[in-house]
Amino acid sequence: xxxxxxxxxxxxxxxxxxxxxxxxxxxxxxxxxxxxxxxxxxxxxxxxxxxxxxxxxxxxxxxxxxxxxxxxxxxxxxxxxxxxxxxxxxxxxxxxxxxxxxxxxxxxxxxxxxxxxxxxxxxxxxxxxxxxxxxxxxxxxxxxxxxxxxxxxxxxxxxxxxxxxxxxxxxxxxxxxxxxxxxxxxxxxxxxxxxxxxxxxxxxxxxxxxxxxxxxxxxxxxxxxxxxxxxxxxxxxxxxxxxxxxxxxxxxxxxxxxxxxxx
Amino acid sequence: xxxxxxxxxxxxxxxxxxxxxxxxxxxxxxxxxxxxxxxxxxxxxxxxxxxxxxxxxxxxxxxxxxxxxxxxxxxxxxxxxxxxxxxxxxxxxxxxxxxxxxxxxxxxxxxxxxxxxxxxxxxxxxxxxxxxxxxxxxxxxxxxxxxxxxxxxxxxxxxxxxxxxxxxxxxxxxxxxxxxxxxxxxxxxxxxxxxxxxxxx
Numbered sequence: 453x454x455x456x457x458x459x460x461x462x463x464x465x466x467x468x469x470x471x472x473x474x475x476x477x478x479x480x481x482x483x484x485x486x487x488x489x490x491x492x493x494x495x496x497x498x499x500x501x502x503x504x505x506x507x508x509x510x511x512x513x514x515x516x517x518x519x520x521x522x523x524x525x526x527x528x529x530x531x532x533x534x535x536x537x538x539x540x541x542x543x544x545x546x547x548x549x550x551x552x553x554x555x556x557x558x559x560x561x562x563x564x565x566x567x568x569x570x571x572x573x574x575x576x577x578x579x580x581x582x583x584x585x586x587x588x589x590x591x592x593x594x595x596x597x598x599x600x601x602x603x604x605x606x607x608x609x610x611x612x613x614x615x616x617x618x619x620x621x622x623x624x625x626x627x628x629x630x631x632x633x634x635x636x637x638x639x640x641x642x643x644x645x646x647x648x649x650x651x652x653x654x655x656x657x658x659x660x661x662x663x664x665x666x667x668x669x670x671x672x673x674x675x676x677x678x679x680x681x682x683x684x685x686x687x688x689x690x691x692x693x694x695x696x697x698x699x700x701x702x703x704x705x706x707x708x709x710x711x712x713x714x715x
Numbered sequence: 716x717x718x719x720x721x722x723x724x725x726x727x728x729x730x731x732x733x734x735x736x737x738x739x740x741x742x743x744x745x746x747x748x749x750x751x752x753x754x755x756x757x758x759x760x761x762x763x764x765x766x767x768x769x770x771x772x773x774x775x776x777x778x779x780x781x782x783x784x785x786x787x788x789x790x791x792x793x794x795x796x797x798x799x800x801x802x803x804x805x806x807x808x809x810x811x812x813x814x815x816x817x818x819x820x821x822x823x824x825x826x827x828x829x830x831x832x833x834x835x836x837x838x839x840x841x842x843x844x845x846x847x848x849x850x851x852x853x854x855x856x857x858x859x860x861x862x863x864x865x866x867x868x869x870x871x872x873x874x875x876x877x878x879x880x881x882x883x884x885x886x887x888x889x890x891x892x893x894x895x896x897x898x899x900x901x902x903x904x905x906x907x908x909x910x911x912x913x914x915x916x
Contacts, residue, residue, distance in 0.1 A: 465869045476861035
């Protein structure tokens, strides 16, 4: 039966026509399905991006609120209490004319000045403004080493001219990365180094503890919390920089921040 | 015969577009061929051959308006196939219907339509296919040419084998495909927007 059908050229031509039409319909069907799939994929990506932006914004607001709370508590608990004591001492001193009380008040005043200076320094590192990023990062490394918990070495070459925003952002990112290393990595040695490759300035921070990779960093920033990491992303975006996390060996993790600079 | 009227009326507001002109040319030729065949009883293959060539030139320019194509490739396609068609028609005798030429043009429409659809898929601008006139244009040509290419190519074989069957096929295949093509053109013209990617031709 089939042979008889196929022996007739007219039947073959009709079969061919049907096949061609089916193929054309198939192509149209495929295009429509593929386009729908792509559209759905794009929508998902858009939603994910929006969610990420929202989380970053929330992290930024939360971080600002936390900073305000920290400053408020330091002012209230430390400076406020010391100033109240001074007030009491001065009140007593004005009645009894006790020179010892005046000396104590003076000491407390010095302490208050020191505390205000410390708060101010945390808000805006004075070394960064006066002496630049290189000295500030060296001072930071020095401060970490002085804690005695771990050793931090610093090898900073000649830094390019950076605007204040970039310098502050880089300083804060390094500060946050160091904070994370101290808190989570169990590292004993940290090394900070700067290099320059054409129009790109790089700061590399390596340590011998347990660190992050690009994959784990991407996972963490999408999770709730991780405000410090989200702030890093925010700052990186502001200065058009790139941050990469990689595992060099079992006991060596490296984070590299690359920022474009002008010649 | 009346089906080209659908896109002409639907897209009357866009009568300055190339797609509308294409539909208009198709309508005029179909009427003329029909008149030559039934009313004047003269040979209608010569106007049919002229129509095939005119249609091909218009289709090339229609696709060129949206399809990103190398300038040399476009002119080579246009002049190459047109020259081949003319030479073949003259060699065969202009009073004969150039079925091979028609099949060749159909093949080029299939290729152009697939290229157009591939470009639509790659484009990030096109979000909703049904609102994009070029998508309907590609579908119109793809289905029309796929259905007719073998009918054109094996016309003589079929006439020799079974003329009655060929007439039936012509009536039940070519005519519905032609109507479908004109309906798709009507949709394409109705998707017209004055600016942007939806502008026809």
